[in-house]
Amino acid sequence: MSAYILTLSCPDRRGIVHAVSGFLMERGGNIEEAAQYNDHGTGLFFMRVRFACEGVPEAELRSQLATLADGFGMAWKLHHAQQPMKTVLLVSKEGHCLNDLLFRWKSGLLPVDIRAIISNHRDFYQLAASYNVPFHHIPVTAATKAQAEAKQLEIIEAEGAELVVLARYMQILSNEMCGRLAGRAINIHHSFLPSFKGAKPYYQAHDRGVKLIGATAHYVTADLDEGPIIEQDVARADHTDTVEDLTARGRDTESQVLARAVKWHSEHRVLLSGHRTVIFR
Known part of the structure; x- marks a missing residue:
């Protein structure tokens, strides 16, 4: 059947x-x-x-x-129902989310088929090779952004990717790229959005003396860090924590939140409702 x-x-x-x-x-x-x-x-x-x-x-x-x-x-x-979702991962120089997704995939915990890894740095080509996943190094500068995104889209479409995961890919996508990937690109932001958007949220959180830090997985849209939220989680913090403490604790939260979002999306449990999501867990 x-x-x-x-x-x-x-x-x-x-x-x-x-x-x-x-x-x-x-x-x-x-x-x-x-x-x-x-x-x-x-x-x-x-x-x-x-x-x-x-x-x-x-x-x-x-x-x-x-x-x-x-x-x-x-x-x-x-x-x-039994067809794993073809997926492409994007990453920069922070590899904890990438490593976690690869491990869960190979362990049979995520119904995805990771077809390629794209990065603007070379740091994780050996990790990709250890999982036998093609690694594409595409540097990005302000002057080459359009050409770089064209190459990324070419790979994404060639692999037939139904899902693109920004696993700590620290580049802002163009409006055109966001439009092309609408509804099939998930980003992990190392902050409990809508607080501390943009760069260095742990520094912002430490400066404000927060008692909770968190992570947010959301769909990518042209509005920076404002796409429909799929999953969030938090971890406790106190006045003794340094920025490094918050960053280290936050990595675990980020990995878990992103993995849950990827799992729910790949099991077709997430339905969009305007700027919100309906999730059948």
């Missing part, structure tokens, strides 16, 4: 769950997992269904789903 994940959103009304479950039952589908959310603030309905189906060709299933969706004004996507 073929396993699929159906995600959808539409204006809320009676009968949506009945229509979807009935549609699947009529085609011999077996629902293995289902979750829904009615957003009373926006009047929208969100749903994620994992199901197994036998005997219905995928093209026919998609065509019939399109007919169902038209009747409810649905935005929908159908994914193969």
